[in-house]
Every structure is written in structure tokens, then in C-alpha cells.
Amino acid sequence: MIRTLFLAAGLVFAAFGAVQAADVEKPDLTLGVGGKPLLYYLPLTLAERLGYFKDEGLNVEINDFGGGAKSLQALIGGSVDAVTGAYEHTIRMQQKKQDIRAVIDLGRYPGIVLAVRKAEADKFKTVADLKGANIGVTAPGSSTHILVQYAFAKNGLKQDDASFIGVGGGASAVAAMQKGEIDAISHLDPVISKLQDLDLINVLIDTRTTQGTEDLFGGMNPAAVLYFKESFIKDNPKTVQALTNAFYRTLKWLETATPEQVAATVPEEYWLGDKALYIKAFNASRQSYSTDGTIDEASMKSALNLLTTADPAFDTSSIDLAKTFDGSFLAKAKAQ
Template sequence: MKMRALLLAAGLLISAFGAARAGEVEKPNLALGVGGKPLLYYLPLTLAERLGYFKDEGLTVEISDFGGGSKSLQALIGGSVDAVAGAYEHTIRMQEKKQDVRAVIDLGRYPGIVVAVRKDKADTLRSVADFKGAKIGVTAPGSSTYILVQYLMRKAGLNPDDASFIGVGSGPSAVAAMQRGEIDVISHLDPVISKLEDMGAIKVLVDTRTTEGTLQVFGGMNPAAVLYLKESFIRQNPNTVQALTNAFYKTLKWLETATPEQVAATVPQEYWLGDKELYIKAFNASRQAYSTDGDISEASMKSALNLLTTTDPSFGASGIDLSRTFDGSFLAKARGQ
């Protein structure tokens, strides 16, 4: 009888412990926004989803693809998503607007953005300094592809208003815009860039997919895609944020050793743009861009701030506290597991 009572008590304790663990994640059903999910810029997001790492952490993540980073940021501020896989510089821009948005893990240490001109315009558009009057295709106005080309134009002595910017989306529509001659220049990412290169449709002028190319543009590292959330959400849902960070950190470690073939086999086939070998080529071209540790250094933060102040001289940099743009506490715990 006493043994039966002990077993019953143990069973109740185990059930209570399980219930407590199940309740650790404050919000198991999450809405996450992204601006161009098929792009290799956001590959860690797709991998985390497809490898089941969100589910392993007790999360059901509904991903909404808004076709441009600026639109996913708007969704976060508007409250229609809980988190965003987006550009790090958005955290800085929002702080200037008195919106407390913070990154918790870095997914890309380089922008991975390529600026290229249409092949039949290569003789006249030899450098960024020649972009006056050009029609420039970007994923969406306000996105990282838009900001980078504006930064390059400022450095070349041009005003961004000297050119016109056209949102071409993040997939086949971007390729079609270049094919149809609707744009003269494209600021975009893989696999779109590798597809256009394979078609012989473009000439690359600037390439931030590699260490060398990023150093040439910024003189140092420049964080790209991160996971960011409102500070209020982080404060109210710390276990949920930890679970998200864990999932992305596991993804970065998987990606660090995965073969290109494994990556291609994991993503949806439509991401290949009809050519698996081309997708593998695109991944190899962008592989250096992915973070291996999820961290953002102070120097990288300053580089991102410089990107914004150069692009927009009126940007109020004096009031920016970069330490409030990245909360590394969740990453530290993810590494320790």
C-alpha cells in the first residue's frame, strides 16, 4: 500500500514537472515575418523550419513572407508578427524613432548583397558613380538592398535621388525585370544574382557575399540578417525568445558543417529557380556570409550605424545607444546547452 502511494506520488510529481516544462514557453504559437524567404540571405530561417528545430523547442512558427525587409519591419511595429528575420540596421533605425527593437542572434555576418548592371549597359555604367539617371531594381524600397545601393551612391558623390528605385520582389520577378529591360541596375541577393550571372545578363560591380568584398565596401564586417523582436516582447516572453534563439543557433551550427548538397536537399525545390546545380553554386558563392557564432561585435554595430548615417546625413546618430540594439544573453545560454 505504501509502495503504491509512493508510485502515485512520483507519478503526480512527474506529471507536474512535465506540465511545468510545457508551460516554460510563454507563447508556443508565434508569427514571424521575413522579407523574401527564398533568398539565401534568409537561409537559416528556412533551415530552422525544415530541420524541425522550432518544433524541437516547443514552438509552432507561422512564417509570413512580405517580399521585402521594410514590410516585415512594418508588420512587427504594427503588431501582426511577433518576431522578424531581417536586417540588423532596422534595430538602429527604430531606436531613432523611439521604438525599442532588439536583435538576439546574428544570422549573417556579411550583407550578401550584389550590385550589378545589365550587360548591355556595362559600357556606360562602369561604376556606381555612373548611376545618375539609372533605374535600379531592389527587393523593396526601404529594404537592405535599397539602403546598400544608396550608401554606395553617397560614397561615390551622388545623391540617391539621382536614380529611380523600383521594387522587383525577391524571386523570379526580379529575374524577369532584368530580362525585360525594366531596370538598368540590380541590388539583390542569391539565388537571383547567380541566376542572372548564369544567364549572362549582368556584370557585377559590388559583391558583399565574401569577406574580401565586404571589406572593400565597409572596411570591416557588417551584420546582415538577424532575429529581432520588440523589447517589450522579449521582457514578457523570455522563455519563448530563448527557444527561438536556441533553434537558430542549432541551425547555424548545422549550416557550418553541412554540404551544399545537403542544403539544397533541405530547402523547398522552388527555391532552386528551376536549377538545383545553380542553387548549389549560389550557396557556395554566399557561404562566407553566414554567421558561425551568432554574435555581433561592437565594431560591426558601428559599421552598420555608419551605413545609416552615410545614407541619410540627417539620421540622429548622437542619440543611438548601440548596446540596446543587441541582447546577447539568450545567445550565451544557447551556446551553453
């Protein structure tokens, strides 16, 4: 009898999934990301590994690029349908007449750390000392790069006062510091925690925490979001809703999950060879994740200020912040 009930339940679930798959306009879609193993993008990996995409009738192929700027380029070029990437890209692309909109916030703080090589700590004591340095970032133009530009502007330096080197999103970034190829690094966990564990770096800026984010920006600053071309949202509203549902469900899971549950859910290779270190890295970044998925007006303005400070030539005349975030799908996800 019990076996029969389980079989019946399985058939009902399978039928439900089939109905959803038939309901969405594009059940098979491609999502771009720049550095999937990074804790910055943890909600994406969790949504995938927990089966939440499949629960929504979606078959999501994830393309992992060398940095957020590259995943954005893939969206503009049409090789991916959606991106989990930095919110500021939605603002920057408005200036370029590209209508890109976020539908859910995954990270309320950037989670980015700027640190210097410990062996050269006497030379690089402050951000202002980084003039002429070789600084590793995930990829030029990505959020890790933009944050350093912002810090440079606040400390009287120009954008080209240092050399920025793309070091990728995982073990390659650690290796670049170990080999002495860079003097400083702007990166995320678990890379930062790994470098700290190896006693290779001194931290100058830490936006993994509330305090560190407020110290740099004077308030909150949204980070990773799920974004699309506005045309895709218009043509595929049920697909966008399904993805939003999956990510909101993930945020709620993450809000109460233990560090051990998180580590057990992600692929082992994300641990960089050390599960205890990954747990430590997650704990260091935990405050950075959004709990409700929304982006308020103050956070939008903070993100715009990041761009205008990093690039004084940035033209804000064509920017309409209200069009960078469509909260209607999130509202429906919350109501379910």
C-alpha cells in the first residue's frame, strides 16, 4: 500500500512537472554566469543542485564565462537567454541603449574583497599606495574591476593608475597570487578565504559584511541579480516567472540552511580542496545574500553612484533606474 502511494505521488509530481514544462514558453534555456564556483553566485549553484529549476519545468544549461563582463556580452550577443551577474550592468547598458532588467536580487552586498600581497604589505598599506600595481580581477570590466575603480576614485587615483589582470574565478586566481604575478587582488570567496588561509594577503576593503559595505559605499549596494533583455521578458513572461520562482525559493532555503548543508550541496571541487575552508568562506560571506530578493530605490542610487564615481565621464542623462529592476515577478513568487 505504501509503495503504491509513493508511486502515485511520483506520477503526480511528474505530471505536474510536465504541465509546467508545457506551460513555460521556453523550457530549455541557457544562462550565463562569470565564475560559477564563487560564493557571489552561490544561489545559482544551489538552485541547480537542489532541483528547483526542474521543479519549475525548466532545463537550464549554464555557461560559465571568465567574468561577469563576458556573460553580459553573451547576453547581448544572443548566445545566452539570461544572466546571473552584477546589478550595475543593468545601469551601464542603459547608457548603451540596451534595455537589460533585473527581476530578483541575489546578493545585497558585493562580497568583494580588495587585498594586497602580504610580502608587499609595507609597500601597499592603503588603496592610494596601489598606484602602479598589478591587480588581479576576475575579468576586466567585471564587478571586481569596477569596485577597485570606485575605490581608486575615492582615494584620488585614476582608472589607469594600475594594471588590471584577469585571473579567472577559482584556482587560477589563487595561483596568480602564489606565483607573484599580481601585487593585489579584487576577488570573492572562496578565493579570498583560501588566500587568507595560506597567509598570502592583507585585506584593505571587505564588502562581504554589512560594516565593510557601509564603510565603502555609505550604505547598501546590490550585487548579483538575475537579469534579461527586456524583449525576452516581454516574449517569455512565464519562463521568467519560473526562473524567479526557483531563485526566490533558493534564497528562502539559504536563509535557514546550515553551513554544512551548503557545503554538502555544492560540487566538491568548489571547496578548493578543503571543505572546512569552504565553510569558513561561506560564513564570511553569509551576510551578503539577499533575504527577500528586492532592490529598493536607495540601493539603486548607490549602484549608480558606484558607476559615476568610478567613471566621472559616465553620462546619467539617459538612465532611468526604475527600468533596471522589474519587481512584478518577485511579487508573484512571494505570493505563492
